[in-house]
Amino acid sequence: MRPPTRIPAPALRRPGRCIRSLILALALLPAGAVAQTAEPADAPAAMLALRYDPAIDPAGWWVSEKLDGVRASWDGSVLRFRSGRALPAPAWFLAALPPVALDGELWLGRRRFDELSGLLRREDPADPLWREVRYMLFELPGAAGDFDTRLARLRSLAEAADAPWVQAIPQQRVPDRAALQRLLGEVLASGGEGLMLHRADALWQPGRSEALRKLTPWLDAEARVVGYLPGKGRLQGRVGALQVERADGRRFRIGSGLSDALRANPPALGALVTYRYRELTPAGLPRFPRYLRERTLP
Known part of the structure; x- marks a missing residue:
């Protein structure tokens, strides 16, 4: 039997983000924003990664850095979150994008996810921080040809955009597993999260794909x-841990990785969060889970 959910004290509550977003969507957008419809579209079709299998020979794959940004899909006219909700980006930012479907990551730089998340939550296209955001392109959803072909076209599109905020994410080839591990070490030492591998001869397909892999030193x-769960001692009056539930209904707590700001203003009830862990316990629960971020914005 599941333990009862502990409802947060009033000081820990914050308004539901979906309600807030709906209200804002119904209002007039600020100057410089692109008009969006109030009703969210279905989630864009996307190619999703599986974990890297050490048995894979990486010589036939393109390798890029795994960015800690916010995934965004462009359908040729509207930029959307992974959920399908329109993303309120500045008009000048969107004007540089070509009239073809793109998949990529909004990115401020390594270890700047919280800044980016805050920017997107403010829903203010006039915010000067947008001048530092880059749209890092890594796929052409639905396009024909193998990844070699799509990558060449993606690079051409980024170059033709002639805008510093529109870039094809750097991709490289490695000769063997040892070189892949050296590259991983370099990325981690520089503050990166890990690597993404895309099989060069793979066609685009939606959903989890054997042709797209992520390589990190942890599981997520x-x-x-x-x-x-209420904090104690120094954390008195703030959140001590999040109680979370997996898709299979199993519940556990996440306390590590929460900043003081998050403990005072935690993710809303119902929010989907990403956590890291090294392995599963014999009971099948994550050992030493650590909060990483909210997965998507509503």
Whole structure:
């Protein structure tokens, strides 16, 4: 039997983000924004990664850095979050994008995810921080040809955009597993999260794909926030841990990785968060889970 959900004290509550977003969507957008419809579209079709298998020979794959940004899909006229909700980017930012479907990551730089998340939550296209955001392109959804072909076209599109905020994410080839591990070490030492591998001869396909892999020194997964546990001692009056639930209904706590700001203003009930862990316990739960970020914006 599941333990009862602990509802947060009033000081820990914050308004539901979906309600807030709906209200804002119904209002007039600020000057410089692109008009969007209030009703969100279905989630854009996307190619999703599986974990890297050490048995894979990486010589036939393109390798790029795994960015800690926010995934964004462009359908030729509207930029959307992974959920399908329109993303309120500045008009000048969108004007540089070509009239073809793109998949990529909004990125400020390594270890700047919280800044980016804050920018997108403010929903202010006039915010000067947008001048530092880059749209790092890594795929052409639905396009014909193998990844070699799509990558060449993606690079051409980024070059033709002639805008510093539109870039094809750097991709390289490595000769063997040892070179792949050296590259991983370099990225981690520089503050990166890991690597992405895309099989060069693979066609584009939606959903989890054997042709797209992520390589990090830890495991990661997602769970939904269902309650808060009060802090003690120094954390008195703030959140001590998040109570979360996996898709299979199993519940556990995440306390590590929460900043003081998050403990005072935690992810809303129902939010989907990403956490890291090294392995599973014999009971099948993550050992030493550590909060990483909210997965998407509503």
